[in-house]
Amino acid sequence: MQPAIIGELRAAFDATTVLTGADIDVRYHTDIAGVAADPPLAVMRPRTTEDVSRFLAMCHRSRVPVTTQGGMTGLVGATTPMAGEIVLAMERMNAIEEVDTGGAVVIAQAAVPLQRVHERVAEHGFMYPLDLGARGTCTIGGNIATNAGGNRVIRYGMTRDLVLGLEAVLADGTVLRGVRKYIKNNTGTDLKQLFIGTEGTLGVVTRAALRIFPAPAEQQVALCALPSFDMVRKLLDLSRKRLGGELTAFEVMWNIYYRLATELKGVAAPLPTNHPFYILMESSGSDAERLRADVEKLLEEALGEGIILDATIASSGAAAAAIWRVRDSSVEVSRATAPSVGFDISLAIEQMEPFTIAVEKAIKTVDKDAYMTALGHVGDGNLHVNAKYSPPADKHEEMKKLVYGITADFGGSISAEHGIGISRRPYLKLSRTAEEIETMRTLKRALDPHHILNPGRVFEM
Amino acid sequence: MQPAIIGELRAAFDATTVLTGADIDVRYHTDIAGVAADPPLAVMRPRTTEDVSRFLAMCHRSRVPVTTQGGMTGLVGATTPMAGEIVLAMERMNAIEEVDTGGAVVIAQAAVPLQRVHERVAEHGFMYPLDLGARGTCTIGGNIATNAGGNRVIRYGMTRDLVLGLEAVLADGTVLRGVRKYIKNNTGTDLKQLFIGTEGTLGVVTRAALRIFPAPAEQQVALCALPSFDMVRKLLDLSRKRLGGELTAFEVMWNIYYRLATELKGVAAPLPTNHPFYILMESSGSDAERLRADVEKLLEEALGEGIILDATIASSGAAAAAIWRVRDSSVEVSRATAPSVGFDISLAIEQMEPFTIAVEKAIKTVDKDAYMTALGHVGDGNLHVNAKYSPPADKHEEMKKLVYGITADFGGSISAEHGIGISRRPYLKLSRTAEEIETMRTLKRALDPHHILNPGRVFEM
Numbered sequence: 001m002q003p004a005i006i007g008e009l010r011a012a013f014d015a016t017t018v019l020t021g022a023d024i025d026v027r028y029h030t031d032i033a034g035v036a037a038d039p040p041l042a043v044m045r046p047r048t049t050e051d052v053s054r055f056l057a058m059c060h061r062s063r064v065p066v067t068t069q070g071g072m073t074g075l076v077g078a079t080t081p082m083a084g085e086i087v088l089a090m091e092r093m094n095a096i097e098e099v100d101t102g103g104a105v106v107i108a109q110a111a112v113p114l115q116r117v118h119e120r121v122a123e124h125g126f127m128y129p130l131d132l133g134a135r136g137t138c139t140i141g142g143n144i145a146t147n148a149g150g151n152r153v154i155r156y157g158m159t160r161d162l163v164l165g166l167e168a169v170l171a172d173g174t175v176l177r178g179v180r181k182y183i184k185n186n187t188g189t190d191l192k193q194l195f196i197g198t199e200g201t202l203g204v205v206t207r208a209a210l211r212i213f214p215a216p217a218e219q220q221v222a223l224c225a226l227p228s229f230d231m232v233r234k235l236l237d238l239s240r241k242r243l244g245g246e247l248t249a250f251e252v253m254w255n256i257y258y259r260l261a262t263e264l265k266g267v268a269a270p271l272p273t274n275h276p277f278y279i280l281m282e283s284s285g286s287d288a289e290r291l292r293a294d295v296e297k298l299l300e301e302a303l304g305e306g307i308i309l310d311a312t313i314a315s316s317g318a319a320a321a322a323i324w325r326v327r328d329s330s331v332e333v334s335r336a337t338a339p340s341v342g343f344d345i346s347l348a349i350e351q352m353e354p355f356t357i358a359v360e361k362a363i364k365t366v367d368k369d370a371y372m373t374a375l376g377h378v379g380d381g382n383l384h385v386n387a388k389y390s391p392p393a394d395k396h397e398e399m400k401k402l403v404y405g406i407t408a409d410f411g412g413s414i415s416a417e418h419g420i421g422i423s424r425r426p427y428l429k430l431s432r433t434a435e436e437i438e439t440m441r442t443l444k445r446a447l448d449p450h451h452i453l454n455p456g457r458v459f460e461m
Numbered sequence: 462m463q464p465a466i467i468g469e470l471r472a473a474f475d476a477t478t479v480l481t482g483a484d485i486d487v488r489y490h491t492d493i494a495g496v497a498a499d500p501p502l503a504v505m506r507p508r509t510t511e512d513v514s515r516f517l518a519m520c521h522r523s524r525v526p527v528t529t530q531g532g533m534t535g536l537v538g539a540t541t542p543m544a545g546e547i548v549l550a551m552e553r554m555n556a557i558e559e560v561d562t563g564g565a566v567v568i569a570q571a572a573v574p575l576q577r578v579h580e581r582v583a584e585h586g587f588m589y590p591l592d593l594g595a596r597g598t599c600t601i602g603g604n605i606a607t608n609a610g611g612n613r614v615i616r617y618g619m620t621r622d623l624v625l626g627l628e629a630v631l632a633d634g635t636v637l638r639g640v641r642k643y644i645k646n647n648t649g650t651d652l653k654q655l656f657i658g659t660e661g662t663l664g665v666v667t668r669a670a671l672r673i674f675p676a677p678a679e680q681q682v683a684l685c686a687l688p689s690f691d692m693v694r695k696l697l698d699l700s701r702k703r704l705g706g707e708l709t710a711f712e713v714m715w716n717i718y719y720r721l722a723t724e725l726k727g728v729a730a731p732l733p734t735n736h737p738f739y740i741l742m743e744s745s746g747s748d749a750e751r752l753r754a755d756v757e758k759l760l761e762e763a764l765g766e767g768i769i770l771d772a773t774i775a776s777s778g779a780a781a782a783a784i785w786r787v788r789d790s791s792v793e794v795s796r797a798t799a800p801s802v803g804f805d806i807s808l809a810i811e812q813m814e815p816f817t818i819a820v821e822k823a824i825k826t827v828d829k830d831a832y833m834t835a836l837g838h839v840g841d842g843n844l845h846v847n848a849k850y851s852p853p854a855d856k857h858e859e860m861k862k863l864v865y866g867i868t869a870d871f872g873g874s875i876s877a878e879h880g881i882g883i884s885r886r887p888y889l890k891l892s893r894t895a896e897e898i899e900t901m902r903t904l905k906r907a908l909d910p911h912h913i914l915n916p917g918r919v920f921e922m
Contacts, residue, residue: 158645178894446907
């Protein structure tokens with residue numbers, strides 16, 4: 001028997017807006033992990049904010065749970081529908097509404113893919129600095145819901161730092177029209193913060209005003225080989241000192257990651273594969289000659305002091321892309337070495353090396369052939385660690401328990417940029433106090449009293 | 462008759478912690494505007510977070526309202542006690558607990574004055590970029606409660622962008638221990654956002670972890686004279702392009718402000734006083750020679766293109782301070798030309814000139830001798846406007862109504878960085894929708910159900 005809400009939705013919206021039964025494509029219950037849950041009760045495909053508002057008001061009245069979907073590239077299982085849920089697929093709200101070069105703002109609807117924002121503002125000589133591997137598929141709404149980070153946080157911050165204003169719909173259908181372009185706006189509670197990084201649990205983001213920046217005319221990309229993690233820290237300090245605001249990426253790769261990545265088809269090794277650590281460094285500015293000279297001088301100094309063992313500066317866009325390709329192959333490396341469990345940890349930089357050593361040791365107690373690969377945004381205190389183990393037994397949960405436990409021991413955060421969703425929910429208490437989690441529940445009760453928005457994601461009620 | 466809470470507080474805390482009657486110094490009911498309200502019921506002076514927690518729990522049970530005080534430099538009347546309120550004076554929680562140079566973090570208690578943080582981290586070769594005129598008196602807790610902005614937002618953002626983690630006490634005494642040092646931490650709702658810029662209405666900030674940066678070894682400060690506001694915009698664009706991350710301040714002064722400021726005792730005029738607009742430009746970096754060369758080249762280009770008419774680059778620390786003194790004299794200029802009404806507006810840059818022309822015209826309809834001075838953080842879209850009028854009649858409310866109305870017409874925000882407090886509360890609806898204000902109330906009800914924290918500030922319940 002069909003729930004009453006289906007009939008109500010069909011009556012309220014046209015047939016392209018409400019999908020049910022055989023019309024529901026499998027993509028609405030498949031995320032990047034490939035795990036397909038049962039199909040949702042229905043799929044709602046709004047064209048406008050008003051559609052979202054009317055839809056949520058109906059679900060609120062009928063106590064029907066909803067899961068909101070963007071590009072489905074999340075890594076924590078937050079967006080595949082659970083039993084009895086309706087999928088709110090934002091896919092048709094995909095317009096870039098305005099590029100304001102005077103104010104340095106772009107206004108985009110929730111389902112615009114990140115890369116389309118990049119391309120569109122580039123036409124005007126601007127850049128939107130948020131960048132991550134899933135750029136072609138992930139959406140602005142999803143970036144906001146997860147407070148996405150990525151490669152240029154060291155210079156431009158996370159999504160939170162780039163959202164000037166946003167429009168969101170509350171569980172009861174109330175529309176908060178907060179698409180404003182101000183950098184500074186201290187007029188009461190900054191409500192947009194409720195929707196950034198809360199994984200759709202407090203509202204549905206429909207549109208946003210995002211900061212853009214004049215595109216730096218020139219970039220330099222270098223890859224360095226280093227003898228130890230101590231030297232990674234020294235190179236970071238030196239790069240900050242010498243390059244200042246020019247430094248736009250500083251990414252570390254452990255030897256094992258670098259080796260596996262450069263063994264992939266189509267990924268070349270810009271430097272030999274025998275060094276303990278590799279750093280991808282990117283600097284950006286308006287003066288190519290100066291950028292090049294700055295990086296050369298820095299690397300010379302670092303070589304002279306034994307901080308780096310070897311280095312290459314990309315002499316062309318293709319060479320720069322080849323260096324980035326090594327860094328950007330983490331998904332492919334995971335796939336090539338499956339089964340493995342991915343982690344996304346924030347840690348004090350001085351804890352990173354002891355942490356990885358402890359992880360390596362601990363996972364071998366579960367599986368003597370287990371090993372760890374690591375890379376990350378070291379300037380932001382963020383490591384991506386993968387724990388590989390031998391098939392066929394599924395050791396995911398065991399590995400998670402181990403590694404998150406070590407993370408807590410080292411005073412780290414269990415999620416730097418991927419969020420909590422379903423898969424990390426049991427471990428939230430390692431990074432937040434009981435009082436903090438209870439306060440999250442208080443907010444949820446206040447803003448979504450019937451728990452219809454992404455229920456059970458992040459924390460249980 | 463004394464309310465029962467006084468006896469309870471005396472029983473729970475020592476005599477230096479709870480002040481009543483004649484022991485209450487007038488400073489506890491005097492803010493920077495000099496307006497003294499009636500004395501508070503009592504003054505609570507906690508030494509620890511636990512003191513704050515116990516105190517709030519008692520007030521929560523007894524439904525006694527509390528107003529929290531930092532440096533009392535706020536400009537919106539939020540911290541002078543209203544009838545029947547107890548003052549929570551944070552003054553004894555004034556320790557800098559840690560300077561972590563590896564992690565680039567300082568941990569400070571709420572009542573540490575901003576300038577003491579500057580001085581303390583400078584000993585380690587670091588800088589805390591938040592800077593504003595009240596630096597000697599305003600406190601870290603007050604900076605957070607108001608999301609303070611100031612002079613270096615263009616490069617480092619507002620207080621919100623500098624707070625890594627904080628500890629706050631909720632109305633019922635619950636302590637949220639969130640002093641964490643991570644730059645990236647996506648583990649559920651980012652609760653610290655509830656306490657940044659909410660003017661003490663949702664909790665009391667007790668400690669915070671703040672981002673610090675390696676201090677740039679060198680700075681260049683220049684003052685430029687410009688023929689028109691169009692050229693101000695052109696110079697901003699050119700400076701961003703040429704100086705990139707080196708640009709750390711870009712402050713505009715209208716002619717009238719510049720003239721009045723340089724007529725003050727002890728304030729010299731680095732350039733003649735006959736130019737329509739002045740820009741104070743500051744750049745920072747590690748290489749003095751390069752900074753100087755960059756600024757010189759920029760100014761040469763701007764002179765050649767007619768963007769600027771005249772310029773001076775500070776050749777010494779004293780000369781740089783003299784230029785900053787002109788910019789930093791806004792309080793003195795207001796006092797010298799009282800009565801006047803101060804505004805703190807966010808506006809799209811292309812609206813700034815028409816806005817000031819409209820304001821100038823409108824205020825003359827109230828008082829034919831009225832005039833306006835203006836200056837501001839133009840790169841952040843933030844103007845500080847003062848409307849002067851002739852005594853003796855008090856035309857404050859009339860002026861506010863006029864100017865805020867024009868602000869709304871131009872799509873601006875009525876408070877860029879000073880907050881709402883009491884004095885701007887009637888105008889909040891010009892910058893926030895009814896749904897937004899109602900959502901602020903929903904949060905207030907959820908987190909402070911008896912409305913004991915700074916009640917009536919920002920919005921009415």
